[in-house]
Structure formats: structure tokens, C-alpha cells
Amino acid sequence: MKAVRWFGRRDIRIDDLPEPKVGKGEVKVKITWSGICGTDVHEFTDGPIFIPVDVPHKLTGQKAPIIIGHEFGGYVVEVGEDVKSVQVGDLVAVMPLMSCGKCIFCQENRPNLCPDAAYRGLMGDGGMTEFIVVPEKDVQKFPEGVAPELVAFGEPFAVAVHALNRVGGVKGRSVSVVGAGPIGLIVAKVAEHLGAKPVIIFESDIGRRQCAKRLGFSHVFDPHNKSDREMFRALTNGLGTDVTVDAGGSAIIFEPAFPVAGLSSLQISFDITRPGGQVVLVAIHFPQIKLNMATFLSSEKSLFASWLYLPEEFEQGVKVIVELADWVPKLITRKIFIDSIVEEGLLELELYRAKHIKILVTPHHEFL
Ligand SMILES: [Zn+2]
Ligand SMILES: [Zn+2]
Known part of the structure; x- marks a missing residue:
């Protein structure tokens, strides 16, 4: 599958990687759309900022090259054993925040303050690829019939x-x-x-x-x-x-x-x-x-x-997106295919930042 990976400053490549396999309690998502964030642009032009390059991240065990993209979601295409809250065909947004679950902050339900917190698309593989496998708890379901672009707005x-x-x-x-x-x-x-x-x-x-x-x-x-x-x-x-x-x-x-x-x-x-x-x-x-x-x-x-969010706020955010389903797509100023992420996405935002609100990227031609 195609994946946009950050190798270093001004070095982002589209690689061909094997599709991830779904395990117990996990969900495989076919990504529809991924939003480009200002942070992605900064990692491209001035990074590394958040992406680990020398020492692998404690929680994810990953370091560069890393698949970027932290504003994304898509359709569930496979569910692992014991998955109950979503099924194949559901449209979901993926929560990029990951935390250890054990520290004092995680126990106080403030995982955004977890010292080992990681973010998909920065400290672990993210959404600018065709498929991703994540734990069931990290996906938030949209009701039937909403536009597949909306999943890219879960994070913001x-x-x-x-x-x-x-x-x-x-x-x-x-x-x-x-x-x-x-x-x-x-x-x-x-x-x-x-x-x-x-x-x-x-x-x-x-x-x-x-x-x-x-x-x-x-x-x-x-x-x-x-x-x-x-x-x-x-x-x-x-x-x-x-x-x-x-x-x-x-x-x-x-x-x-x-x-x-x-x-x-x-x-x-x-x-x-x-x-x-x-x-x-x-x-x-x-x-x-x-x-x-x-x-x-x-x-x-x-x-x-105000740093990131709590898991229940990710859920609350999705609810608000659905209520504002007619307004949210107005934030999209360009939609591109994954192959042109650098020229039509990152460089475009570097040069003409004020011209754009959100540029969305899809890895599948069928959504374009
Ligand atoms: Zn961001
Ligand atoms: Zn923690």
C-alpha cells in the first residue's frame, strides 16, 4: 500500500509498504481522507519537531521514517476478535492520541498529559496511507449517510x-x-x-x-x-x-x-x-x-x-461535526491524491498558507 513517510527535513517519500494485519480488539480502516495540518508543513520545512529521529518513541517504539497524517479516518474493512462497537462498513474517525494508560495522568483521565503520550502521524504511523490498524477504542463512529470527508475533521x-x-x-x-x-x-x-x-x-x-x-x-x-x-x-x-x-x-x-x-x-x-x-x-x-x-x-x-483533548471530547467533536455537516466541508479548499502530497499539499501550504483552510489527501482514487 502507498504511504507518505517523513524521512527528514524536505524529505518526504511515497513508499510501498505491506498492509497492516488486524489483531484481537483491533479495527482495520480503509482511509478515505486525511487533512494536512500546519504541524505537517512545519515537520516538512523545519523538522524534526515532534518526530523522533534518534531514539524510538517509548510508547510506539517508532522513529523516522514515520507515516504522517493525524487528521483522518475512513471505512472499517475488517474487525478483530472481540470488537463490538463497530462493524465492517462503518465510517469512523481515528483518534491520533495514544497514551500509556498506567501513569497518574492516564489514571486521572488526562491522557493528553501522559509523559509517554504519542500521536499517530508524528510519533507513530498515521493516516496518509491506504489502511491503518488501530485499537477499537481509538475509532469514533459516524452515523450512516454522512460524507466521507468529515472524518478528516475529528482531530481539529x-x-x-x-x-x-x-x-x-x-x-x-x-x-x-x-x-x-x-x-x-x-x-x-x-x-x-x-x-x-x-x-x-x-x-x-x-x-x-x-x-x-x-x-x-x-x-x-x-x-x-x-x-x-x-x-x-x-x-x-x-x-x-x-x-x-x-x-x-x-x-x-x-x-x-x-x-x-x-x-x-x-x-x-x-x-x-x-x-x-x-x-x-x-x-x-x-x-x-x-x-x-x-x-x-x-x-x-x-x-x-489547552493541549490536545480527552477521548470523550473526541467523541463530542464528532457529534458536533455531524450537527454541522453542511458547514464543515466549506473548510476544504483543495482535495488531492496521495501522489501529489508534496507539490500540491505541503509546498502549496508553505507558499500560500493564507489562501487555504484545509487541504485533504486521499490514497484511493475512488474517493477523489
Ligand atoms: Zn494538527
Ligand atoms: Zn500515561
């Missing part, structure tokens, strides 16, 4: 659900999202779906602002623009939002994704949050950033870090 929706759960939910609260990349747009949509009001997006790139408007968001502001900032104040009674999610971040070696007069997206997030409000950090800031701690102190805002 779980990330969004976790971010909003971190602050105790957003129903009836005002929410700002800083940064209108794929995660920012998904967080904003999930917040709206869960009853947040109003939901406001801040984005400095005009292309991305237009894109957010096309996706149906009505409050999309440019942080550089004075009248936008005034509209924001009017919308939030001059106070700022109850909750702000920083989905901007800064890419390694690149310019910050959200540069506003030298302010990080996290500082902007603090500045637009009401006193006593909550800020959620979803974006990764690789370089150290400066924050104004004096105003942070005197305004008693809280900062919540």
Missing part, C-alpha cells in the same frame, strides 16, 4: 471542544477568537454552535478575514483597524469578551502568524478580554513572548492552556 474539532471545555463552556458568553487559521475558524464555529454570543474573530490577514466572512461569521475584525476596534468595544459593552481563545501563535522561524505592532496573539487575547475574564491558549508559541503582567495582575484575568 476535538481540539476546539477541549479549548472551550477548559473554561467551563461558553453557552451565553461572549467569545473572541484571535487568528482565523483552521483551528481558529473551527473554535469560533464550535463556540457559536454551543451557544456563545457574540462570537468575534480577530485576524490581521485580509484574505483570511474574507474567508471567515464567507464561512458565515458576521463579526470579523482587523486588529489594526480603529473602527473595527470601536465596533468590538460596542459589541462587548466596552469591556471585552468573557472568553478569548488565542489561535494565532507563531510559527518556528517564520514571522509571528499574527503580528500587530509587535504584539503576540496572546497579548492581544489578554487585551480584548474583559477584566475577570478567561483566556485560552491553543496556539503554539515557539519563541518566548512578552506579556504585560502588570495589567494581567490588576485585571484578574485567567489563562488556561
Whole structure:
């Protein structure tokens, strides 16, 4: 079977590998679609970041070359002995998070904090291939009749659900999202779906602002623009939002994704949050950033870090995807066959990042 493997920086190859065999309690999935994440692009252009190269990962025993892709799913084509929750023909999203199951964090149901946690597509083989075998507990079933593209959104929706759960939910609260990349747009949509009001997006790139408007968001502001900032104040009674999610971040070696007069997206997030409000950090800031701690102190805002998700949030995310089944495909800006992953996928995103939301990859011609 074809598999996209990361060998090193700027060295991604399409290899021919044997199909994995299903064991007891496992499920074999024929992958329909896999989303390309910004992390995949960074591993390609600047890696290794998360991919182990010298020492095999403790949990997976794997190191490069590794099959990339952590936003994926497909149809169940074979089930092992004792598998009960899914059957052949079911459409499922695969949860990429794996953990040891034994440590204190796993026992407290916080596997995202497991010191040995691994991610399919980074520390273990992922979804940019024709088939994958995973434990039954790591697949989440979709109802019959939904589009097979939706499976590629399980992971980013779980990330969004976790971010909003971190602050105790957003129903009836005002929410700002800083940064209108794929995660920012998904967080904003999930917040709206869960009853947040109003939901406001801040984005400095005009292309991305237009894109957010096309996706149906009505409050999309440019942080550089004075009248936008005034509209924001009017919308939030001059106070700022109850909750702000920083989905901007800064890419390694690149310019910050959200540069506003030298302010990080996290500082902007603090500045637009009401006193006593909550800020959620979803974006990764690789370089150290400066924050104004004096105003942070005197305004008693809280900062919540949000890392990955919990298994039940992956399930919750799939439920939200199904409820938003008409909206989610609007996030797809290109669909490609696995053979052109580098030219039409990774290089395209490296060069024209702001032009795209999600590029999906399929390893089977029948889905294209
Ligand atoms: Zn990702
Ligand atoms: Zn653990």
C-alpha cells in the first residue's frame, strides 16, 4: 500500500509498504481522507519537531521514517476478535492520541498529559496511507449517510471542544477568537454552535478575514483597524469578551502568524478580554513572548492552556461535526491524491498558507 513517510527535513517519500494485519480488539480502516495540518508543513520545512529521529518513541517504539497524517479516518474493512462497537462498513474517525494508560495522568483521565503520550502521524504511523490498524477504542463512529470527508475533521474539532471545555463552556458568553487559521475558524464555529454570543474573530490577514466572512461569521475584525476596534468595544459593552481563545501563535522561524505592532496573539487575547475574564491558549508559541503582567495582575484575568483533548471530547467533536455537516466541508479548499502530497499539499501550504483552510489527501482514487 502507498504511504507518505517523513524521512527528514524536505524529505518526504511515497513508499510501498505491506498492509497492516488486524489483531484481537483491533479495527482495520480503509482511509478515505486525511487533512494536512500546519504541524505537517512545519515537520516538512523545519523538522524534526515532534518526530523522533534518534531514539524510538517509548510508547510506539517508532522513529523516522514515520507515516504522517493525524487528521483522518475512513471505512472499517475488517474487525478483530472481540470488537463490538463497530462493524465492517462503518465510517469512523481515528483518534491520533495514544497514551500509556498506567501513569497518574492516564489514571486521572488526562491522557493528553501522559509523559509517554504519542500521536499517530508524528510519533507513530498515521493516516496518509491506504489502511491503518488501530485499537477499537481509538475509532469514533459516524452515523450512516454522512460524507466521507468529515472524518478528516475529528482531530481539529476535538481540539476546539477541549479549548472551550477548559473554561467551563461558553453557552451565553461572549467569545473572541484571535487568528482565523483552521483551528481558529473551527473554535469560533464550535463556540457559536454551543451557544456563545457574540462570537468575534480577530485576524490581521485580509484574505483570511474574507474567508471567515464567507464561512458565515458576521463579526470579523482587523486588529489594526480603529473602527473595527470601536465596533468590538460596542459589541462587548466596552469591556471585552468573557472568553478569548488565542489561535494565532507563531510559527518556528517564520514571522509571528499574527503580528500587530509587535504584539503576540496572546497579548492581544489578554487585551480584548474583559477584566475577570478567561483566556485560552491553543496556539503554539515557539519563541518566548512578552506579556504585560502588570495589567494581567490588576485585571484578574485567567489563562488556561489547552493541549490536545480527552477521548470523550473526541467523541463530542464528532457529534458536533455531524450537527454541522453542511458547514464543515466549506473548510476544504483543495482535495488531492496521495501522489501529489508534496507539490500540491505541503509546498502549496508553505507558499500560500493564507489562501487555504484545509487541504485533504486521499490514497484511493475512488474517493477523489
Ligand atoms: Zn494538527
Ligand atoms: Zn500515561
